[in-house]
Amino acid sequence: MKLAIVGAGWAGMAAAVEAAGAGWDVTLFEATRTLGGRARALPAQRPDGVALTLDNGQHILIGAYAETLALMQRVGVSPSEALLCLPLALPYPDGTGLQTPRWATRWPAPLDAVAAIATARGWRWADRWALVRASLAWQRAGFSCAPHLTVDRLCAGLPQRVMDELIEPLCVSALNLPAAQASAQVFLCVMRDALFGAGYGGWAASSLLLPRTDLSALLPNAAAQWLRTHHNASTRLRLGARVLGLRPQAGGWQLQGSGWTERFDRVVWATAASPAAQAMRQAAHGTPTETSVLDEALNSWANTAEALNFTAITTVYAWAPGVRLSSPMLALRATPNAHAAPAQFVFDRGQLNPQDASAQGVLAFVISASEGERDELQARVLQQAAQQLGLHQLQALQTVVDKRATFACTPGLQRPSQAIAPGLWAAGDYVDGPYPATLEGAVRSGLAAARALETPPSSQR
Numbered sequence: 001m002k003l004a005i006v007g008a009g010w011a012g013m014a015a016a017v018e019a020a021g022a023g024w025d026v027t028l029f030e031a032t033r034t035l036g037g038r039a040r041a042l043p044a045q046r047p048d049g050v051a052l053t054l055d056n057g058q059h060i061l062i063g064a065y066a067e068t069l070a071l072m073q074r075v076g077v078s079p080s081e082a083l084l085c086l087p088l089a090l091p092y093p094d095g096t097g098l099q100t101p102r103w104a105t106r107w108p109a110p111l112d113a114v115a116a117i118a119t120a121r122g123w124r125w126a127d128r129w130a131l132v133r134a135s136l137a138w139q140r141a142g143f144s145c146a147p148h149l150t151v152d153r154l155c156a157g158l159p160q161r162v163m164d165e166l167i168e169p170l171c172v173s174a175l176n177l178p179a180a181q182a183s184a185q186v187f188l189c190v191m192r193d194a195l196f197g198a199g200y201g202g203w204a205a206s207s208l209l210l211p212r213t214d215l216s217a218l219l220p221n222a223a224a225q226w227l228r229t230h231h232n233a234s235t236r237l238r239l240g241a242r243v244l245g246l247r248p249q250a251g252g253w254q255l256q257g258s259g260w261t262e263r264f265d266r267v268v269w270a271t272a273a274s275p276a277a278q279a280m281r282q283a284a285h286g287t288p289t290e291t292s293v294l295d296e297a298l299n300s301w302a303n304t305a306e307a308l309n310f311t312a313i314t315t316v317y318a319w320a321p322g323v324r325l326s327s328p329m330l331a332l333r334a335t336p337n338a339h340a341a342p343a344q345f346v347f348d349r350g351q352l353n354p355q356d357a358s359a360q361g362v363l364a365f366v367i368s369a370s371e372g373e374r375d376e377l378q379a380r381v382l383q384q385a386a387q388q389l390g391l392h393q394l395q396a397l398q399t400v401v402d403k404r405a406t407f408a409c410t411p412g413l414q415r416p417s418q419a420i421a422p423g424l425w426a427a428g429d430y431v432d433g434p435y436p437a438t439l440e441g442a443v444r445s446g447l448a449a450a451r452a453l454e455t456p457p458s459s460q461r
Contacts, residue, residue, distance in 0.1 A: 004264040009037020011427040012270035013223040014446030020231040031242040035220035052358035055215045063199030063207035065440040075226035088206040090331045096122035113195045127159045143192035147412045154184035172368040175436045176311045176406040183411045189434040246283040268449045270427040277305035297421045305416045313405035314370040316381040317397040323361040341384045342367045406437030425449040
């Protein structure tokens, strides 16, 4: 049975590993020459001429991302070596903020999170107990709420300090939307897994896992090497091969590219939402009139995917000789004028990878739900670094703006289903599921699509 996977991002690579392991004959198509999609390595150069590797966006994982961590382990990447594990903490440069005490780092969930809340520096006891009460109330409700609720309405009774220093940063980093716009139900799913779930490999679910290597090496490249090593005879990875057409053919699907056509029994479409919708729309237009049910299914799926709105993430990389933060990751304070301090977090890539001389002095500033032009955002971040970190000598290395980084995870959002049509599935962090647009969401969708392949096509209608 021949399977085509279109798109070699994290969802596509997850689907390829799972399907190849289940015995499918897999052909993986990727339009670019680089694996990883929106989470991949990016070559760069410091102002002093030293070459280095950045990423097309700074990412963070948590201990609850069991599917992603298990997949890394499966393809030969040791999570304990590739990721720096930090206990739940959102420290600010002045030392205040939420931090799990060292003596509580091995406590089971949710006691580790309770300890972090109880010892949060700069918080009043009223702040701490209000958050504990709210968390327990969410647990009693099964981490479920009315679908129309926003995060700020869910948390309406919490003190302002808790909102400013915990809820808002968590919401904007996980859902890439401010609390006033983000879905409370999806936020609760993240809180459930992070604070009350089981971690992977002995890690606490709430642990913050920061990549020590570039994102391509973290999973996509390792997955490709695993496929070559273990399933070379039944797997083909075609880089620089853009799929230009999709149409049903003899109980399967025909893919068309520049100068080639090939029939497959099953297809997993693992591109971003917009090109996926376009492909389905074109396939529907090319469907013969006698298969109008299929035409309707393709158009319906495309309609749902096209209705998604997207939000941007900007990562500003900056460098200065000898720069080192007090922690590998720091939260940055918002100001009354949000445009004056746009970044919510800063990462010290030199501390993340101390063996890499080129990474020393390199900082990554992350602006979730970013608005504005690249040069303007970069200038504001450098000014923010001077004001909040006392770093006046930083030089910009590279600023990456991903205008369609994540779908807007708003209340009551209808997301496209995994099953598109008989023998055709979608994979990506935007398909229907409990998680927002995260690496774990992408991996889960890819694995789920591959595991659905044995389902008879008639049941996918």
